[in-house]
Amino acid sequence: MQKLLKIIALLLVITTVVFAAGCAEQSKENATEGAAKESVPVENGSDAVFRSADGEMPTYIVGTEAQFPPFEIVDSRGNVIGFDVDLMNAIAEDQGFKVEYLDQDFAGLIPALQTGNVDIIASGMTITDEREKEVDFSESYINAGLALAVLTGNENIKSVDDLQGKIVAVQTGSTGFLKAEELQKAGIIAEIKDFPHVNEAIEELKIGGADAMINDLPVTEAFIAAQPDVIKIVGEPLNSEDYGFAVRTGNTELLTKINAGLENVKASGKYDELLTKLPTYMEE
The missing domain is CATH 3.40.190.10 (Periplasmic binding protein-like II)
Structure with missing residues (x-):
């Protein structure tokens, strides 16, 4: 019985040594792999x-x-x-x-x-x-600046001064939205309608759900270039961005x-x- 216990103890020692050696080798491989992923400088001209x-x-x-x-x-x-x-x-x-x-x-x-x-x-x-x-x-x-846009047939809104009591469409989270909020707090705009995308704000304008739209000038100009008979820019840019x-x-x-x-x-x-x-x- 005592001899059997010694054999079991010896086997446990051998197993522990082999396991430890395996862990050490794995750690070495991981370290090598990690080093291979590190960035190194490469010359690109000067x-x-x-x-x-x-x-x-x-x-x-x-x-x-x-x-x-x-x-x-x-x-x-x-x-x-x-x-x-x-x-x-x-x-x-x-x-x-x-x-x-x-x-x-x-x-x-x-x-x-x-x-x-x-x-x-x-x-x-x-x-x-x-x-x-x-x-x-x-x-x-x-x-770029912010532009005020209306439908091409709208002759009543020619500048921000004509937005009293009007509904304005904007893009959610944009500076156009912030400008509309500023005008609403000043008691000029009656309601703001915001949409995830600019084209949705333009669609709201087209169907009569809004009286005007405030949006970035170059983007508004791009829409006008693509669809010249739908909307137009009125007044001066509202700011510089x-x-x-x-x-x-x-x-x-x-x-x-x-x-x-x-x-x-x-x-x-x-x-x-x-x-x-x-x-x-x-x-x-």
């Missing part, structure tokens, strides 16, 4: 970009609301295109990273960025003090890449080339 050790470039998910032409729109083949897309693609190429686009409602873009579902917002987003409390913005890449790309607060590495890429794209002449394409995105 600058260094970062790629994984296996040669793959990093990929960032770009959140956008693809019903905001000419900045974002879905073409007939189901691809997200537009000025913001082409500009971000040019920045990515310059800085040595890849991008994939995720289409969702505009109001959900900042929450998606904050939760890590997207890495960048490229969606005609105006840089505001309130938004800067939630995200970090790149340098401005375009200046700057669009920026957004990243999570504190993500200075990615923000630096975007700003550097934007500067290089402008210096190369590519930015001016994209500006000339603005009206063509509505033709896709």
Whole structure:
């Protein structure tokens, strides 16, 4: 009996040693695998970009609301295109990273960025003090203002002064929505109707559910270019706005890449080339 116990004890010792050795080897493999995934600098002209050790470039998910032409729109083949897309693609190429686009409602873009579902917002987003409390913005890449639009046959509304008691359509979460709220608090606008997408606000205008629409000037101009006999812009721009790309607060590495890429794209002449394409995105 005593001899049997010694044999069992010896077997337990052997099993423990083998198990420990296996764990150590597994840990070593995991550490090696983890090291292989780390980014390493790769020379790109005079600058260094970062790629994984296996040669793959990093990929960032770009959140956008693809019903905001000419900045974002879905073409007939189901691809997200537009000025913001082409500009971000040019920045990515310059800085040595890849991008994939995720289409969702505009109001959900900042929450998606904050939760890590997207890495960048490229969606005609105006840089505001309130938004800067939630995200970090790149340098401005375009200046735009807010426009007041009505149906082409409307001769009663010619400026903001004529909005007394009127119903105004806007996009949810947009600066147009904020402007409408400001006018409502001032006792001018009677009611605000907000919609997830700009085209829905225009439809509300077309069916008579709203008297006017407040929206970004270049986007409104793009709709007019596509459908010239539906709506028109009246009065002067309501303000001046700057669009920026957004990243999570504190993500200075990615923000630096975007700003550097934007500067290089402008210096190369590519930015001016994209500006000339603005009206063509509505033709896709």
